[in-house]
Amino acid sequence: MASERKATADPARSLALLWRTREPTSRSAGPALSVDRIVRVAIDIADAEGLDALTMRRVGEALGVGTMSVYTYVPGKAELVAVMIDTAYGEMPRPVVEGDWRTRLERIARDNLALYQRHPWMLRAETTRPVLGPHLMAKYDYELGAIVDIGLTDVEVDAVLTLVLGHVKSAARAASEVVDLERETGMTDGQWWQSHAPWLETFLKPGAYPTASRVGTAAGQQHGAAYGPEYAFEFGLQRVLDGIAVVVAERAASR
Amino acid sequence: MASERKATADPARSLALLWRTREPTSRSAGPALSVDRIVRVAIDIADAEGLDALTMRRVGEALGVGTMSVYTYVPGKAELVAVMIDTAYGEMPRPVVEGDWRTRLERIARDNLALYQRHPWMLRAETTRPVLGPHLMAKYDYELGAIVDIGLTDVEVDAVLTLVLGHVKSAARAASEVVDLERETGMTDGQWWQSHAPWLETFLKPGAYPTASRVGTAAGQQHGAAYGPEYAFEFGLQRVLDGIAVVVAERAASR
DNA sequence: GGCGCGGTCGTACGGCGTACGGCCTCGTTG
DNA sequence: CAACGAGGCCGTACGCCGTACGACCGCGCC
Numbered sequence A, B: 001m002a003s004e005r006k007a008t009a010d011p012a013r014s015l016a017l018l019w020r021t022r023e024p025t026s027r028s029a030g031p032a033l034s035v036d037r038i039v040r041v042a043i044d045i046a047d048a049e050g051l052d053a054l055t056m057r058r059v060g061e062a063l064g065v066g067t068m069s070v071y072t073y074v075p076g077k078a079e080l081v082a083v084m085i086d087t088a089y090g091e092m093p094r095p096v097v098e099g100d101w102r103t104r105l106e107r108i109a110r111d112n113l114a115l116y117q118r119h120p121w122m123l124r125a126e127t128t129r130p131v132l133g134p135h136l137m138a139k140y141d142y143e144l145g146a147i148v149d150i151g152l153t154d155v156e157v158d159a160v161l162t163l164v165l166g167h168v169k170s171a172a173r174a175a176s177e178v179v180d181l182e183r184e185t186g187m188t189d190g191q192w193w194q195s196h197a198p199w200l201e202t203f204l205k206p207g208a209y210p211t212a213s214r215v216g217t218a219a220g221q222q223h224g225a226a227y228g229p230e231y232a233f234e235f236g237l238q239r240v241l242d243g244i245a246v247v248v249a250e251r252a253a254s255r
Numbered sequence C: 001g002g003c004g005c006g007g008t009c010g011t012a013c014g015g016c017g018t019a020c021g022g023c024c025t026c027g028t029t030g
Numbered sequence D: 001c002a003a004c005g006a007g008g009c010c011g012t013a014c015g016c017c018g019t020a021c022g023a024c025c026g027c028g029c030c
Helices: A011-018 A035-049 A056-063 A067-072 A077-090 A101-118 A134-145 A154-185 A189-203 A210-223 A229-253 B011-018 B035-049 B056-063 B067-072 B077-090 B101-118 B134-145 B154-185 B189-203 B210-223 B229-253
Strands: none
Touching: A011 A077, A011 B189, A035 A056, A035 A077, A056 A067, A077 A101, A077 A134, A101 A154, A101 A229, A134 A154, A134 B210, A154 A189, A154 A229, A154 B154, A154 B210, A154 B229, A189 B011, A210 B134, A210 B154, A229 B154, A229 B229, B011 B077, B035 B056, B035 B077, B056 B067, B077 B101, B077 B134, B101 B154, B101 B229, B134 B154, B154 B189, B154 B229
8 A cells, every 4th residue: 555645746747757758868778667567567567467566676577677776767656656647648549539419438448348348457557646647637638628519518428428438437447346356266256255244143142134145136037146347337427428418418408 | 455355245234234234132230331332332442543543452351351252242353344335324324305306316415425534534534336225225215305206207217316426525535635635644635735846846847737727726715725526526516416307307397 | 289271571573665785887078 | 998877677675565474461260
């Protein structure tokens, strides 16, 4: 924990890193390392083994250099993670989507979900202030552009995007937890519940929590597991879009 | 980092802790410590100084005992945090609310927001599987009970609750980040932006990201800060409830 | 009266992020 | 062409963290 907490005392240093303001070295043979190389292996490590496996020693090792060499290019781990995040945003597609706003917004939601599925560490890393890098800016600009013309105020458009992206992140986090748990315990979600259920029943007085038991059982049977993250994502997304459609329609009617 | 990752190999041990299955000691003078005392000071520390300040040494210190004494009552830090979470859920109100489902659900959302505001560390701790303690079960049962009768299937009711709680958590997290940043930098949100803006403009080519700039400026002026977490919460909540109302109405009509 | 056991906790280990200072290499300069 | 200095590299060390281990100690029980 704790790694992303630091508030990065010097804004200039962090921003310069994000925006890659750096005069190229005059040396003939360029240096062995670069911010890009570091970020690339760091993302690979985090993708494959999670944020906990991402240590500065590990990054140095993967690059074949000493641990402290990494610090020549990156002020600290928090800043490295920030650049990783901005880089990941950079790989998102930004197609021009045909169709109405709902189609476009739904597409944005699915693209963001896919991003989190490819880089689950982002769900645990983005705990501080947004990163303010070029790729995040481009993403924000693109996503706003898809819905600026739906008849809401600028402030409302911003809130609509925040709402949708928040839902995606919630759902992605839930899905990611299921995956994590399977990797760590070697059990599927269903197996995990089967192993815990007998113990739980030991403590539960029969008849306590009647609604929770009934609904929990129903959900478990429906999804073939205790929790269905895909269903939660789809159901929630459609509800959110329905809710947005209500204001959009209201606004169109009163014009 | 890393603290909540461990999958707690032994379910019986964790569950026994959560449900406080423990024969009272036969000793005349009870022991100096107890799970409850430990949990209480741990929550106080986390409330006051955040999850990062919560270390096992710190807990022992606050209790006036050696660090390792804490381990007599709690298998490890991850389990301690789990009990803290379940305990926090236990303090939530569970009133019988008059009115329609929307009133009840809105109340649930606000109560959950208040919980996260009182215990912001929960937003960073709940990264693993739900805790399965008695208070979480009671909370789940109560919240489901408020909406079981709205004419949806059990599975849908579960998804509705997940959606609303997910929105609350997203909004609470965003609000908490603003507060954190103010505490760490001693700047308000507005001041922080003012100190970063000149640097950012150095890198930005004029005319790049036109939509983002316009919307960002509008949002900033509206909220008197770069980001308005309260507005985002309210706007999103109404959209989500509107969206739920759409399915509820559909279902009522087709019956 | 002796024993055992539960509570207490000092010490130590392996891991983390990273400050510091030395070294080595190479383009630049007199 | 030789001396210099800056920039890249990195070994060592420090102060944190969670926690394994084993010793001590005082009480209830046979």
